[in-house]
Amino acid sequence: MSDGSDNNPEASLLSASEPSPFYVLNPLAELPVLLVCDHASCRFPGALGDMGLDPFARRCHLAIDIGAGKLTEKLAASLGVTAVVAQYSRLVVDCNRELMDPGAFLEYGDGILVPGNRNLTQADKDARADAIYWPYHNAIDKQVQRLRALGPPPAFISIHSFTPVLNGISREVEMGVLWDKDARLSDIFIQEFRAAGFLTGDNVPYSGRAPQDFTIDHHAEEIGLPHVGIEVRQDRIDEKKGVNEIAAVMHAIIETIPKRIGLQQDKISA
Numbered sequence: 001m002s003d004g005s006d007n008n009p010e011a012s013l014l015s016a017s018e019p020s021p022f023y024v025l026n027p028l029a030e031l032p033v034l035l036v037c038d039h040a041s042c043r044f045p046g047a048l049g050d051m052g053l054d055p056f057a058r059r060c061h062l063a064i065d066i067g068a069g070k071l072t073e074k075l076a077a078s079l080g081v082t083a084v085v086a087q088y089s090r091l092v093v094d095c096n097r098e099l100m101d102p103g104a105f106l107e108y109g110d111g112i113l114v115p116g117n118r119n120l121t122q123a124d125k126d127a128r129a130d131a132i133y134w135p136y137h138n139a140i141d142k143q144v145q146r147l148r149a150l151g152p153p154p155a156f157i158s159i160h161s162f163t164p165v166l167n168g169i170s171r172e173v174e175m176g177v178l179w180d181k182d183a184r185l186s187d188i189f190i191q192e193f194r195a196a197g198f199l200t201g202d203n204v205p206y207s208g209r210a211p212q213d214f215t216i217d218h219h220a221e222e223i224g225l226p227h228v229g230i231e232v233r234q235d236r237i238d239e240k241k242g243v244n245e246i247a248a249v250m251h252a253i254i255e256t257i258p259k260r261i262g263l264q265q266d267k268i269s270a
Contacts, residue, residue: 019043023085023087025072025076030147030150030151032154033082035076035081036085039065041069042063052113071232071246075247079254095132095136096212097212098211155185156216156227157228160229162205175200176232179227184226188260189253
């Protein structure tokens with residue numbers, strides 16, 4: 001399977017007129033923080049049509065982490081830090097899964113069938129990985145390497161959102177902090193979110209110890225970057241007002257991180 005480094009444009013799933021698999025905000029920023037957002041978009045490549053889904057399914061939480069992209073953009077702008085944001089739906093290929101994980105090409109979830117992901121051949125999967133998955137991850141690699149070359153290792157923060165109701169079960173947690181072996185960032189976020197009055201889950205509603213956490217495992221954990229996954233309940237950030245409120249809270253936390261964990265940076269300024 002290709003790693004995307006030798007893409008053949010003629011074989012790409014995406015046409016020349018379609019958006020890139022990712023975009024990078026503040027690509028030359030020098031502050032030691034990197035934001036990533038794997039599930040920021042519900043866009044499908046034109047070649048895949050609607051993947052057999054109705055308009056609701058194409059915009060529901062299975063297709064996109066509602067509000068996560070806007071939150072990432074707001075934080076990148078206010079903090080002046082680099083962010084790498086995916087531009088295609090997780091239903092095309094889930095950039096936060098190992099490609100061998102069945103969830104990378106989801107066929108069914110939360111009562112919804114995904115016809116466009118049934119009976120995929122390995123060639124179908126490779127085409128999606130080469131066009132979308134690997135270019136996104138290569139862009140993250142590039143920014144990690146750039147920031148590491150500038151000085152202290154960057155704090156790696158992956159931003160997601162989660163549905164308030166899954167499989168008919170309500171979730172009371174408002175903020176989830178995901179981590180595995182490195183608690184440097186998770187301890188800070190858990191403490192500060194709780195101090196701000198949020199019902200905060202420690203590896204809830206998902207766990208950073210689960211295998212479905214490819215982005216952090218691959219880009220941060222393997223090389224010892226301080227890292228954390230942040231999950232925000234979608235009803236807190238499904239409108240601009242909520243995005244602004246959560247962004248303000250997260251800005252106040254993130255701006256202190258370099259100093260608090262010894263990244264030799266005086267302060268991130270707005």
